Amino acid sequence: MPKPPSRRNKATSAASTDSTSAANSANEDISQQVDPGSATINVTAVEIPELTEQEISDRLHLERKVERAFFEAGKALAQLRDRRLYRSTHKTFEEYCRDRFGHSRRQSYLLMDAAVVFDNLMEKCDQFDHILPTAEGQVRPMTKLEPQEQQEVWLKAVEQAGGKVPPARIVKNVVQQIMERTQVPSTYQLGEVCQILAKDNPELRGKGGCWGIINHVGQFSCTVRTWDGEYTVGLQHLKSLNYLPAECEQMRVICDRISRVYSGELEESVQRFLESLGKLKRGYLTDLEEKVLSLLELEIIP
Secondary structure, eight states, X not given: OOOOOOHHHHHHHHHHHHHHHHHHHHHHHHHHSOOGGGOOOOOOOOOOOOOOHHHHHHHHHHHHHHHTHHHHHHHXXXXXXXXXXXXXXXXXXXXXXXXXXXXOHHHHHHXXXXXHHHHHHHHTGGGGTTOOOOSHHHHGGGTTSOHHHHHHHHHHHHHHTTSSOOOHHHHHHHHHHXXXXXXXXXXXXXXXXXEEOOTTOGGGTTOTTOEEEEEEEOSSXXXXXXXXXXXXXXXXXXXXXOOOHHHHHHHHHHHHHHHHHOOTTSOHHHHHHHHHHTTOSSSSOOHHHHHHHHHHHHHHOO
């Protein structure tokens, strides 16, 4: 008995026929297409309208706000500090800035100092075609100068930058030239005891408040020997402790003794004790300090 025809084969055959018809139709469409090389593409032109006078004014106003953001921040911080508007939530201004803005003490005061300089430059902005700082870093090198010197520095820096806002590097170079021009000859003497002032000098980080013995006097700097080494320090980062000659000699002996004992391999508590002696603000050791140092000499020095 013959088998009935398969419905699946018929369906497949029908599908195959449909596919072939579609392919033939596609081929006919392709054959009728125009050569892509000679095709014409229509592009709709979009006209960009010019800014109105009001929009130009608004743009300049908003750009100035962005450029002077650091200035506004410094002015606001100064008011918060001077009026003690933080007192309802924090004991100190530094704690408030850290918790509210994530600022370190240094960052807050840099912004406030920069705002003072910016205000000063605003008074004479016509001298440099109203080109003013746009970042705190451009102002920072000028904060230690007199107001007239700040204006002189900015004017020269703008000139060196080709009439544009000068980068911090150019400002710093001009400030250095001004400082060297007005530098007072060194009055320090060999053997004198001085304190190191590390503020605004990252190269002296960790040495702020340390005392040392001057063993070389230069035109703009001195070499200072402390309990843990020698450092070349600019005159602006030194402060004489005004010790008498006998006290200076006594501190030189103490410096030698600490240097012979100190090393990075000592117990942390011993290191901290010796480091505290390196920041003394008096020209002598107390009886207890003398006893502890003498004991360490007996234990450590072979």
